[in-house]
Amino acid sequence: MQQILRQDVKYVKGVGPVRADLLRKELGLTTLGDLLYYFPYRYDDRSEVQRICDLMEGMPAVQVKGRILEFFKEGAGHKQRLIATFTDGTGYCELVWFRGIKFAEKTYKIGHEYLVFGKPTFFKNRFNIGHPEMEDLTAAKEKAQQAGGQQWLQPQAPPLASAPLLAEGNGTLPDGRGTGAGLLPHYHTTDRMKNAGLNSRALAKIIGAAWDIVASKGGMDETLPAELIAQRHLIALTEAMRIIHQPRSAEELPAAQRRLKFEELFYLQLGILCYAKRQQLQIAGYRLPQVGELFHRFYKERIPFELTGAQKRVLREIQADMASGRQMNRLLQGDVGSGKTMVALMTCLLAIGNGFQTCLMAPTEILAEQHLATLREQLGDLPVRVEFLTGIVKGARRREILEATARGEVDILVGTHALIEPSVQFLNLGLAVVDEQHRFGVKQRASLWEKNAQPPHILVMTATPIPRTLAMTVYGDLDVSVIDELPPGRKPVSTRHYYEDEQAQLHQGLLHELAAGRQVYVVYPLIEETAKMDLQSLQMGYAKMVEAFPQYKVGCVHGKMKSAIKDEEMLRFKRGETQILVSTTVIEVGVNVPNASVMVIEDAQRFGLSQLHQLRGRVGRGADQSYCLLITKRDMQDTTRRRMRIMVSSTDGFEIAEEDLKLRGPGDLEGTQQSGMPFDLKIANVVKDSRLMQEARLVAQEIVEADPQQQLPQNTLLWQRLRELRRERTDFSEIS
Numbered sequence: 001m002q003q004i005l006r007q008d009v010k011y012v013k014g015v016g017p018v019r020a021d022l023l024r025k026e027l028g029l030t031t032l033g034d035l036l037y038y039f040p041y042r043y044d045d046r047s048e049v050q051r052i053c054d055l056m057e058g059m060p061a062v063q064v065k066g067r068i069l070e071f072f073k074e075g076a077g078h079k080q081r082l083i084a085t086f087t088d089g090t091g092y093c094e095l096v097w098f099r100g101i102k103f104a105e106k107t108y109k110i111g112h113e114y115l116v117f118g119k120p121t122f123f124k125n126r127f128n129i130g131h132p133e134m135e136d137l138t139a140a141k142e143k144a145q146q147a148g149g150q151q152w153l154q155p156q157a158p159p160l161a162s163a164p165l166l167a168e169g170n171g172t173l174p175d176g177r178g179t180g181a182g183l184l185p186h187y188h189t190t191d192r193m194k195n196a197g198l199n200s201r202a203l204a205k206i207i208g209a210a211w212d213i214v215a216s217k218g219g220m221d222e223t224l225p226a227e228l229i230a231q232r233h234l235i236a237l238t239e240a241m242r243i244i245h246q247p248r249s250a251e252e253l254p255a256a257q258r259r260l261k262f263e264e265l266f267y268l269q270l271g272i273l274c275y276a277k278r279q280q281l282q283i284a285g286y287r288l289p290q291v292g293e294l295f296h297r298f299y300k301e302r303i304p305f306e307l308t309g310a311q312k313r314v315l316r317e318i319q320a321d322m323a324s325g326r327q328m329n330r331l332l333q334g335d336v337g338s339g340k341t342m343v344a345l346m347t348c349l350l351a352i353g354n355g356f357q358t359c360l361m362a363p364t365e366i367l368a369e370q371h372l373a374t375l376r377e378q379l380g381d382l383p384v385r386v387e388f389l390t391g392i393v394k395g396a397r398r399r400e401i402l403e404a405t406a407r408g409e410v411d412i413l414v415g416t417h418a419l420i421e422p423s424v425q426f427l428n429l430g431l432a433v434v435d436e437q438h439r440f441g442v443k444q445r446a447s448l449w450e451k452n453a454q455p456p457h458i459l460v461m462t463a464t465p466i467p468r469t470l471a472m473t474v475y476g477d478l479d480v481s482v483i484d485e486l487p488p489g490r491k492p493v494s495t496r497h498y499y500e501d502e503q504a505q506l507h508q509g510l511l512h513e514l515a516a517g518r519q520v521y522v523v524y525p526l527i528e529e530t531a532k533m534d535l536q537s538l539q540m541g542y543a544k545m546v547e548a549f550p551q552y553k554v555g556c557v558h559g560k561m562k563s564a565i566k567d568e569e570m571l572r573f574k575r576g577e578t579q580i581l582v583s584t585t586v587i588e589v590g591v592n593v594p595n596a597s598v599m600v601i602e603d604a605q606r607f608g609l610s611q612l613h614q615l616r617g618r619v620g621r622g623a624d625q626s627y628c629l630l631i632t633k634r635d636m637q638d639t640t641r642r643r644m645r646i647m648v649s650s651t652d653g654f655e656i657a658e659e660d661l662k663l664r665g666p667g668d669l670e671g672t673q674q675s676g677m678p679f680d681l682k683i684a685n686v687v688k689d690s691r692l693m694q695e696a697r698l699v700a701q702e703i704v705e706a707d708p709q710q711q712l713p714q715n716t717l718l719w720q721r722l723r724e725l726r727r728e729r730t731d732f733s734e735i736s
């Protein structure tokens with residue numbers, strides 16, 4: 001990296017030790033380079049200055065220019081606020097501070113001319129602007145005169161009169177420096193920074209000063225090869241950097257954003273693909289050439305149905321992988337109920353048939369238990385030893401399992417994260433199956449490899465389908481298999497949305513299904529933070545069901561119950577002894593009851609789309625029509641309404657996942673950060689910029705294919721930069 005970019009922020013004009021400390025603690029910015037790569041999150045059009053007499057209710061943030069006439073305070077103690085009466089000659093408004101009162105009093109001066117920016121609200125016959133951004137035009141003018149009219153923010157700005165966004169008339173600024181005109185960048189700051197006067201505007205100045213230092217040294221060293229820049233029609237880094245922080249007009253911005261986003265996504269993809277390539281080249285895998293007797297016996301004797309075409313295809317892909325001699329790293333995606341567990345089990349049998357041990361790792365205790373039960377049931381009397389190891393298995397039992405595993409006697413070890421622990425040693429682990437991969441990081445997967453001299457084959461399964469665009473980033477180092485076909489005879493679940501005051505209608509429907517001999521789930525949310533209230537509403541819901549359906553038996557389960565009691569309740573439902581099961585989300589991953597035909601989800605607004613889809617997957621497992629009924633309050637946010645609409649209109653897990661991502665953003669996707677990203681994105685967004693990412697990936701792919709050993713001289717810059725970026729994100733480099 002360029003030496004100048006490594007310089008400590010405290011040498012930048014306007015910083016000093018106190019602010020340097022704040023920048024480091026609050027935003028993690030320590031160098032000049034960090035400052036420049038701290039991008040604005042939005043821009044305000046500052047070309048227009050409103051007259052106070054023209055302010056109207058409902059206006060967005062506006063800019064007014066005038067003077068403070070007086071300061072006064074209202075309220076006391078905690079509620080105290082500082083108010084300034086402000087006028088521009090056409091009318092009056094009030095500027096209000098609730099926080100940082102001392103700072104405001106000390107800083108803003110009666111009689112000085114200010115450019116004020118903020119959202120006006122109408123209150124007590126007057127407009128007021130809370131916590132406005134203030135620029136002292138009088139002080140700036142004085143300073144400019146002293147410094148001979150030097151400019152700081154826009155060194156190469158054209159004369160104001162020609163600035164394209166400049167409004168006519170009252171838009172002209174007194175000092176001609178360009179601040180307040182064009183687009184003003186906004187930077188995220190924290191409360192602690194604001195209280196110390198380090199607001200967005202102050203940060204803009206600091207970044208401006210940092211930019212001046214770099215610009216005076218001839219700009220930034222280019223981080224992409226000239227050929228690539230020309231080929232992708234990108235602008236130079238120096239130009240993009242200037243524009244992103246100091247755009248002269250809105251028209252300039254897209255090219256700068258495209259350049260910076262492309263670069264970021266390109267290095268992201270390059271990093272991921274290199275990692276995958278290295279694995280492919282260096283990491284030999286166990287060769288598992290045989291299909292084996294065990295697999296054949298299971299196939300002939302134990303499977304009560306025909307495998308779907310998709311299941312067969314995926315099994316062939318897996319078998320080819322494991323026979324190839326290189327380590328398999330495969331992601332298995334498939335909607336709820338698509339039969340992933342069956343594929344996982346048969347993959348285990350392939351490995352066992354070649355003389356290896358296997359393990360199956362689930363993210364929760366309940367899921368692990370469920371897997372154990374399913375596997376044992378499906379294997380029947382086949383000679384396969386399945387054992388269970390989680391945190392709750394203790395003492396002599398634990399020792400026994402650990403020893404049997406180390407001696408190679410356990411064929412399938414089912415468990416949770418506990419399987420990663422060093423105390424768990426296999427004699428010859430040939431395959432690790434990881435369920436619900438998105439909760440495991442790359443690093444955790446890597447620690448599975450350490451169980452052997454050679455890494456086992458890895459199959460990760462996710463029931464949360466991930467859109468391709470994201471999959472290739474989060475799981476960029478994995479090959480992907482998709483089960484895109486449900487077992488035959490399943491009718492799509494019919495989904496309806498009810499308001500909570502439509503109980504009568506709802507109960508009518510339930511009665512109809514119950515009378516036909518079917519069973520009903522009623523699910524309530526349970527969130528750790530609101531657990532007490534959630535349990536109360538669950539118990540009320542239970543009482544309500546008991547009262548509404550006296551002729552049927554109602555069961556109740558929640559995560560806080562002892563697991564023996566919980567299991568018993570579940571079993572009673574499974575055996576049909578209870579017809580209605582009121583529960584928290586413990587059943588999300590739990591029981592398989594084909595006779596259940598209705599899933600009622602209370603407080604549906606509190607669940608995410610993917611979670612709703614998972615829950616819905618609990619019904620519709622038999623051949624008859626099933627229903628999912630979503631209950632919400634009438635009063636809903638727009639996003640909730642959209643979520644309900646999507647659920648009602650679609651049963652396609654991939655479509656739902658895509659929508660989910662759009663509504664929530666990728667940041668919320670569980671574990672995205674640690675899953676596979678070699679570094680954090682600062683400007684690009686893996687969802688919104690998915691096309692650009694695709695483009696970047698193709699370019700990166702070509703480079704990695706042409707230069708797998710990273711030796712070609714024309715790529716030196718790339719590999720160097722990639723190493724630099726990785727160093728910034730140490731946890732990734734630890735494993736790559």
Ligand code: ADP
Pocket residue numbers: 305306307308311334335336337338339340341342463487488592621
């Ligand atoms: P997933 O793990 O993908 O959610 P499961 O493996 O739990 O799905 O399968 C759901 C149900 O469908 C199970 O009861 C399973 O036995 C059954 N099943 C799996 N494959 C088939 C198939 N090919 N035909 C019919 N039923 C199947």
Ligand code: MG
Pocket residue numbers: 337340341463
């Ligand atoms: Mg499953």
